[in-house]
Amino acid sequence: MILATQRLDSATYEKIFEISKRILAQMNLDRLLDLILDEAILLSGAERGFIVLNKPEGIEVQSARNMDKESLKKARDKVSMAIVKEVTQTQQAVLTLDAGEDAKLRDSESVHRMKLRSILCVPLKSGEEIQGVLYLDNRFASGVFQESHAHIVSVFADQASLGIAHASLLEENRRRQKELENNQKVILRLNKALEEKVADQAHELEKARLMLEAQELNAPRADRYEEIIGEAHVMKEVLKTLDRIIDSDVTVYIHGESGTGKELIARALHFNGLRRNHIYVSTNCASYSETLLESELFGHVRGAFTGAEKDKKGIFEYADGGTVFLDEVADMSPGMQAKLLRVLQEGEIRPLGSNRSAKVNVRIISASNKDLGELVKQGKFRKDLFYRLNVVRLDLPALRDRKTDIPKLVDHFMKKNKMGIPPNFLFIEPSALKALMTYDWPGNIRELENEVNRAMVMGKGSITRDLLSDGVREKYEFEEEMLRDLNLDRQVSGFEKRIVERALLEAQGNKVKASKLLGISRFTLHQKIRQLQIEAPKRRVTPEEVAQALKECKGNKALAARKLGIQRQTLYHKLDRFGESEE
Structure with a gap:
């Protein structure tokens, strides 16, 4: 049965999307194929699954799994090659409710020999090129797969094909790297032998x-x-x-x-x-x-x-x-x-x-x-x-003492490492260049070159401010924000507010720790929180912290509350909630 196109509901798409993220994160081809089969079996309710890929030497079963996530041996003998070839040639999914009764498959020796029943086979395609097929079956029941399963698995197979193509490329690169390393070892051995023969000429x-x-x-x-x-x-x-x-x-x-x-x-x-x-x-x-x-x-x-x-x-x-x-x-x-x-x-x-x-x-x-x-x-x-x-x-x-050279240096690095992009297509956003000129560059020209190269890779030749590192971008954005408002009182208050908020965040809401970080008293910190209208992060205190503080303060709740950075009344509430005795 060749299927017509249908739309999937959003929940199904979302589920396939989540699976796709796991697939694209897997870089090992063998583990990826097993993952694809396990997910396809779960999506379709199949008993077994096979991934058959086109290789230069012919069609080959690359992975075979059952519903218990176990690998299958002698996988090629368990697949109907007639169906595999049909899907490979037509690039269309094939669904059969009962292979033994299907008119198209009645004469297939493999179908009768293996007593196949429900079969769903969809193509794995990378662009216009057919990579192979995703083959699912159930030998014990007919009618297991419906058209809804076929469409879900077809959409899933498109995503799986991307993962397979990516992982295959990585595996090929690893193979070539290994081959290169082996060749280098051979060369090293030959060089050593050569050195021994011509030591006098070394x-x-x-x-x-x-x-x-x-x-x-x-x-x-x-x-x-x-x-x-x-x-x-x-x-x-x-x-x-x-x-x-x-x-x-x-x-x-x-x-x-x-x-x-x-x-x-x-x-x-x-x-x-x-x-x-x-x-x-x-x-x-x-x-x-x-x-x-x-x-x-x-x-x-x-x-x-x-x-x-x-x-x-x-x-x-x-x-x-x-x-x-x-x-x-x-x-x-x-x-x-x-x-x-x-x-x-x-x-x-x-x-x-x-x-x-x-x-x-x-x-x-x-x-x-x-x-x-x-x-x-x-x-x-x-x-x-x-x-x-x-x-x-x-x-x-130092580069911070010659910032007027930064535009020329950036232009030089962009042209030097242009990654095959024509020079007239290289671009840097004016605000990005301003951000580069604002930063002090403790690593000097080497750090600037690394920053430009990284941003070029991320932006494919176009450097925008959002592609710059946080440290480079933050100083520029802070100075820009300050320049928008020249009122000294507001700027001082705003700066003070950011510092206090950062200290509270570092101290996880513990005002005692935050006041120490700021170098001020806890009373002064409370005043500033009120004056600057700061919403302090809530201090989350665990039962273990309460018990430890009481132990260190020998049961003195006022000292324990101060040590924990909370009000004494808050400590009493926590003791009641944690079931601790006040004695």
């Missing part, structure tokens, strides 16, 4: 790799400067200093908060300077222990420490003739500071565990978000090393 190969990376990054000066976005006066001063030293070989120290672009400046110094045709290597000194940092910078010989199975060159040897950028140099241990000083003074390095020294010719650019001068005063950083590193100092301003 250092030269690494040097060649770094040289290739340097050549890829080595663009004309104009291109490198284009990545440094800055029209604010403080940034222009930085760029002026950069221009003065770009053609020299002077040691440079870059100071700035995290996320201000210290490595971007270091790259500009190298790739536009005298050493542009040589290797540039960067490392973060805070990421290593002292031993590993020494190995990273100066290399090591075999057996220098546990795991040192062969000789390894350090980045100073790899970058010989080029530039080494040492980020977070302030986090170096005193021992490492002494060894770095030797490089700056003598131009020599000594690999960890070795008694030989090697001459190197590198330019050192260092950076930190800490004040090296202050650390010198505290005795935490060597004065002689400080003077060697701090020949030229570049102070990078």
Whole structure:
């Protein structure tokens, strides 16, 4: 029986909608198919259910369940393939009240062999493509499924198809990821074998790799400067200093908060300077222990420490003739500071565990978000090393000190991460840009870029204020609200009211805790609640809290009420309600 379209009542749609939310939340394909069958059996009253999917190798039963939510074995032998093929070809649901008596199925060998009775089979479609079928049956009773069941299951199947398509895509991605990981493991094994055969060439190969990376990054000066976005006066001063030293070989120290672009400046110094045709290597000194940092910078010989199975060159040897950028140099241990000083003074390095020294010719650019001068005063950083590193100092301003650059930075990040969207279709709402310029950006440019990227993803290329993070949006909205009313008394009262309300909310209505948070007395808090017409959240006190307060106050109800942040009369009422004795 091929069915005509009918409308479902709102309650049924709502039920299917709730089921659909669970389906779309399930990312594992096998568990999803079981969930779809369990829900379909409940919706239709079927005895069994099967999901049959089209695969490149042919039709395959992917999941089979019974009304007890148990999986069925040898599922393919339990399904009428004649019905499956008909639904797959016509893309129309098929309902039979009694398969044994159905004229269309009378000649079907599988129907008689399996003694099938009531059958409902609906297509699973993704757009115009048929994914497979949802097959429900009952072997013991005829007429189990009516047209109403067929329509409900058909609507449900449309939602289930979306879930299957989504989960299948995720599973395929996981399969490919696994395949990629396996391939990477094979490559690693091959690389290891290759390294063992050509150990004598390993250092030269690494040097060649770094040289290739340097050549890829080595663009004309104009291109490198284009990545440094800055029209604010403080940034222009930085760029002026950069221009003065770009053609020299002077040691440079870059100071700035995290996320201000210290490595971007270091790259500009190298790739536009005298050493542009040589290797540039960067490392973060805070990421290593002292031993590993020494190995990273100066290399090591075999057996220098546990795991040192062969000789390894350090980045100073790899970058010989080029530039080494040492980020977070302030986090170096005193021992490492002494060894770095030797490089700056003598131009020599000594690999960890070795008694030989090697001459190197590198330019050192260092950076930190800490004040090296202050650390010198505290005795935490060597004065002689400080003077060697701090020949030229570049102070990078925090983003909050150059907010006029935010529009250009936002435009740069939107074009840089446009996700395939044509530049003329990228859009940012004026109020969203104002909100970005109002926020203080403790994470600086890195935080701004992350915020822009997240909003672009959420808005598919269009950034509106509602897509911004709460912290970014709230400060702008608060200032906008204040600017709408310039009456000082009303603004002060409004601000005071918000602070008191927030303290009460934090304290869950406990006025004693709220007054402590505000740094005022409980009497003053009660006055402000009345004056500012604040509706304080009701303090919900549990019997356990009452018992604990009375115990701590040794039965003194006045002290217990004060501790709980409620009136004494309220405590009496609660004692009566909780059945506690006043004695």
